[in-house]
Amino acid sequence: xxNQESQENLADNEAVNNTVVSNESASIxxxxxxxxxxQLLSLMLVRQKxxxxxxxxxxxxxxxxxxxxxxxxxxxxxxxxLDGYEVCKRLKENPTTKSIPIIFISSVEEPSEKVEAxxxxxxxYVSKPFQLIEVLARIETHLRLCSLQxxxxxxxxxxxxSAEVLSRSLKHERELSQMKSDFISVVSHEFRxxxxxxxxxxxxxxxxxxxxxxxxxxxxxxxxxxxxMTELMEDVLFLSRTNANKSKINLTQxxxxxxxxxxxxxxxxxxxxxxxxxxxxxxxxxxxTIENPQSQSNVEFxxxxxxxxxxxxxxxxxxxxxxxxxxxxxxxxxxxxxxIALDQVTFVIxxxxxxxxxxxxxxxxSAFHRGKNVGVLPGTGLGLxxxxxxVNTHNGTIAVQSTLNIGTEFTVVxxxxxxx
Numbered sequence: 229x230x231n232q233e234s235q236e237n238l239a240d241n242e243a244v245n246n247t248v249v250s251n252e253s254a255s256i257x258x259x260x261x262x263x264x265x266x267q268l269l270s271l272m273l274v275r276q277k278x279x280x281x282x283x284x285x286x287x288x289x290x291x292x293x294x295x296x297x298x299x300x301x302x303x304x305x306x307x308x309x310l311d312g313y314e315v316c317k318r319l320k321e322n323p324t325t326k327s328i329p330i331i332f333i334s335s336v337e338e339p340s341e342k343v344e345a346x347x348x349x350x351x352x353y354v355s356k357p358f359q360l361i362e363v364l365a366r367i368e369t370h371l372r373l374c375s376l377q378x379x380x381x382x383x384x385x386x387x388x389x390s391a392e393v394l395s396r397s398l399k400h401e402r403e404l405s406q407m408k409s410d411f412i413s414v415v416s417h418e419f420r421x422x423x424x425x426x427x428x429x430x431x432x433x434x435x436x437x438x439x440x441x442x443x444x445x446x447x448x449x450x451x452x453x454x455x456x457m458t459e460l461m462e463d464v465l466f467l468s469r470t471n472a473n474k475s476k477i478n479l480t481q482x483x484x485x486x487x488x489x490x491x492x493x494x495x496x497x498x499x500x501x502x503x504x505x506x507x508x509x510x511x512x513x514x515x516x517t518i519e520n521p522q523s524q525s526n527v528e529f530x531x532x533x534x535x536x537x538x539x540x541x542x543x544x545x546x547x548x549x550x551x552x553x554x555x556x557x558x559x560x561x562x563x564x565x566x567x568i569a570l571d572q573v574t575f576v577i578x579x580x581x582x583x584x585x586x587x588x589x590x591x592x593x594s595a596f597h598r599g600k601n602v603g604v605l606p607g608t609g610l611g612l613x614x615x616x617x618x619v620n621t622h623n624g625t626i627a628v629q630s631t632l633n634i635g636t637e638f639t640v641v642x643x644x645x646x647x648x
Contacts, residue, residue, distance in 0.1 A: 254371055255279035257298040259289040259315065260333070261307045265356075269302060272360050273367075286310025290318055293325050299374065300367060303350075305334035305341070313348050320349040329370045333358060422453035477621055479645050482538055483531040484573065485509065488566055491542065492522035495549050503553055507564040532568055535645040540618040547611040548577045548638050555602070555636075556581035571644055578637040584630035592628065615640075 256278050260266050263284070270280045281296055283289040286309050293301060301319070305312035312332055319325045332345040335356035342353050351373075352366050429446045432438070438446065488509060496505045509518040511532060521529065552562050556579045563578040584592065588599040593616035619626045624642035 253279075254299040255281065255296065256367065257281045257283060257289065257293055257296065257301045259283045259286070259301060259307075259312070260304040261285060262304070265304070265333075268360070269363065272364065276364065286312070286315040289315050293319055293328065294322065297325065298328060300370060301328055301330045302363070302367075303330050303332055305332055305336060305345070313344055316345075316348045316350055327374075329374050331363075331366060331370065333363070422457050425453045426450050477537045477623075478539065479535045480538055481533055481535050484534045484536070484568060485511070485529050485532040487538065487541070489521045489529065491545055492564065495546070495553075496522045502558040503556060504559065504561045505564065506561055507566070509566040510568065512567065512569045534568075534573075536573075536642065537622055540622050541642070543618045544615050544640060544642075545575070545577075547615045548640070551611055552577055552579035552581065552636070555579065569644075571646065572641055573644060574639065574641045576637060576639045578635060580635040583632040583634055584628070584636055585632055589628065589630065 256273055258266050258269050258273075258280065259282075260269075261284050266282050266284070270282060273280045281292055281298060283292050286307050289301070289303070290310075303312045303315060307315075310318075312334070316330050316332075319328065319330065326349075329351045330349060331352040331354060332350045333354045333356060334341070334345075337355060345353050351370055354363055354366060429450050433443060433446055492505070492507055505522065507520055507522060509521060510516070511518075513532075514530075518529065521527075549562070549564060556562060560580040562580075563576070565576045565578075567574045582599075582602070584599055593612050616626060619640060619642070622642050624640060626641075627639045628636065629639075630636040
């Protein structure tokens with residue numbers, strides 16, 4: 229560079245100071261094997277409040293670019309170790325540095341050289357001897373473009389996120405709509421049968437002469453149907469509360485062992501008359517196992533006091549055990565195993581029933597969903613949805629393994645809240 233060119237550049241530099249807006253946050257890496265060029269560019273850019281970094285070789289440029297991640301790179305083409313084209317290629321191949329805009333600065337005026345510069349990823353080309361005001365103008369232009377591209381990318385990402393949120397919301401709305409439709413269909417069907425029975429029984433009581441025993445039988449039929457409808461409504465209301473996040477855990481202190489034994493006795497007497505209910509309870513604190521406690525009469529068990537939600541626990545166990553009985557053939561084995569540890573309780577309920585298909589497992593805990601293989605067996609499709617909501621409310625976990633025509637196994641783990 230001649231003295232005249234240097235003076236012209238210095239004059240340009242003074243003009244730049246008066247015309248170009250500074251940018252204190254942007255960083256620039258200058259790569260040139262000519263120290264004078266680096267010093268001249270650095271002086272101009274520092275005066276404009278840019279953060280300036282320097283490299284005198286291609287290898288040094290690659291290392292520094294990866295370390296400091298500058299906002300823009302001024303890159304000479306002719307260098308001894310790696311030329312500017314190779315440096316640019318490597319920077320663009322590196323995911324960390326590929327988005328950094330690169331302006332080539334070179335004394336080469338051949339059109340093919342400029343084409344090569346753009347083909348390897350350069351965004352601009354400045355010929356030597358360069359005019360400082362031109363270099364600065366191009367730097368600021370590409371910084372603005374880069375900033376606009378980043379903002380556009382952020383807006384696109386935000387738009388994509390909004391679209392995903394909207395898509396999930398629409399999906400949720402469709403699911404709610406389908407749930408409401410299923411609810412109307414199931415409830416109308418479930419209510420129609422008992423209401424018809426109640427109406428028929430009440431008309432028979434009104435218009436026909438019955439013995440006392442026959443009247444009591446009809447009244448019991450009415451009471452049974454009313455109880456069925458009440459239980460259905462309670463299930464629906466429970467699901468409504470949990471779906472609205474209004475269901476809260478209600479911890480009380482009670483004897484967990486006695487709770488299990490009484491529940492098993494009730495299930496054996498009420499539901500499992502035609503099945504073999506086999507149970508065991510393991511108490512870790514005493515390393516004790518109790519086999520079939522529901523069959524042991526006049527036996528007092530040492531209490532195991534815990535703080536849990538007794539109502540949620542009853543809902544979970546009752547639904548899982550009744551399901552196991554309902555979907556199992558007569559005289560088949562229903563296995564119920566409990567394990568009581570210091571901080572959690574685990575129970576495993578296993579049957580030899582019809583099993584659950586892989587397709588149905590995906591929607592197993594969805595409200596009103598019933599397996600394709602249940603046939604004419606009665607049910608509303610609410611039981612397992614209630615179980616899942618109870619488990620979640622109690623901050624527990626539930627897992628299921630099932631094979632068609634072999635059986636199903638549910639494993640539930642619930643925490644014991646020992647501290648008040």
